[in-house]
Amino acid sequence: MELNKAVLDCMQSLRRRLREEMSIDIRLSQPDAITAMLSACLDSNNEETRLLGQKLAGFSDTSLPAPGKALQSGIVPIQPKEPTGSLRMYRGQRVYT
Template sequence: MELNKAVIDCMRSLRRRLRDEQQLDIHLDQPDAVTAMLAGCMNSNDELTRELGRQLAVFSDRLPAPPPPRAASSGATVRIYRGQRVLA
């Protein structure tokens, strides 16, 4: 991962927010700092913290896993139309 000003600023903001919200003490020189910050963001209830976590994931090429697909309701059928799921 390339460390530039945007990445460092994002990590500093996240570090402060996670320390205030969850009392996580993450140092930027830790080998697993990015992993610890992303884990803290997933546990956060604050939308801004989660957004900063998404930015850090993009910067570090660690995109989060896609959410599991939702099961269709019992009475509705699902069709695929132009690559998109559509309730029929």
């Protein structure tokens, strides 16, 4: 699949919407980013998000996965991570080593 401006714009806007709606963080550099976005779109309650998913599926020539598979496909909701190691202050910033 060719990544042109239209595809990347669609992916970025879809990524933003999924992060706001469902607290799902999908990186565009992931190898399965498109399938992860499409499966998350099926679980969305917002019609506009579903339409963006259909538009992305049309760009990528990928069939939509079955609904309810978003959390099983490796998409992890954003959760704050507990820092490990020791804490140092460097120029006013916290640095965990």
